[in-house]
Amino acid sequence: MCNTGALGLGKTCAVGMFPIGASPYGFLDMAGNVWEWCATKWPKGYPYDVQENEWTSHYLEGTVLRVLRGGSFSDLQYSARCAYRFGGLDPNYGDYFIGFRVVVSPVSHSSAL
Numbered sequence: 001m002c003n004t005g006a007l008g009l010g011k012t013c014a015v016g017m018f019p020i021g022a023s024p025y026g027f028l029d030m031a032g033n034v035w036e037w038c039a040t041k042w043p044k045g046y047p048y049d050v051q052e053n054e055w056t057s058h059y060l061e062g063t064v065l066r067v068l069r070g071g072s073f074s075d076l077q078y079s080a081r082c083a084y085r086f087g088g089l090d091p092n093y094g095d096y097f098i099g100f101r102v103v104v105s106p107v108s109h110s111s112a113l
Contacts, residue, residue: 002032003073005079012073012096031081034099035068040069042087063090072097 001021015029022042023029041044042065053059067087071080074097079086089098 002029002071002080004032004071004077004079005074005091007073009067012099028050031070032099033073034070035072035086037091037098037100038067038069040067042089043058046085055097063092065089068098077083 001018003009004015012033017029018032019028021031023030023071039060041059044067045053060112067085068089069085070083071074071077071084
């Protein structure tokens with residue numbers, strides 16, 4: 001229920017093409033289509049310390065090898081899952097099977113203004 005090599009499409013597809021593959025939370029396309037960059041450095045032991053803040057500018061700077069997750073349209077189904085880590089790529093590297101996820105959160109309006 002996602003875009004992997006088994007599908008045979010051989011290219012990326014539009015988000016939402018596999019609605020039956022939605023997560024229990026309603027998220028679509030969390031696996032397959034393109035490998036997604038993560039901030040996590042490679043090799044970082046797994047499971048790793050969740051207390052470490054990967055979103056500080058200090059952590060994100062440089063060309064330390066990074067983790068990718070989720071598999072792509074050209075990979076086996078086994079790698080098409082959020083838990084599958086592919087690593088050891090320079091964050092300046094780009095290819096047609098690598099991307100990133102943009103997440104938008106609704107603006108929270110506080111009544112205590």
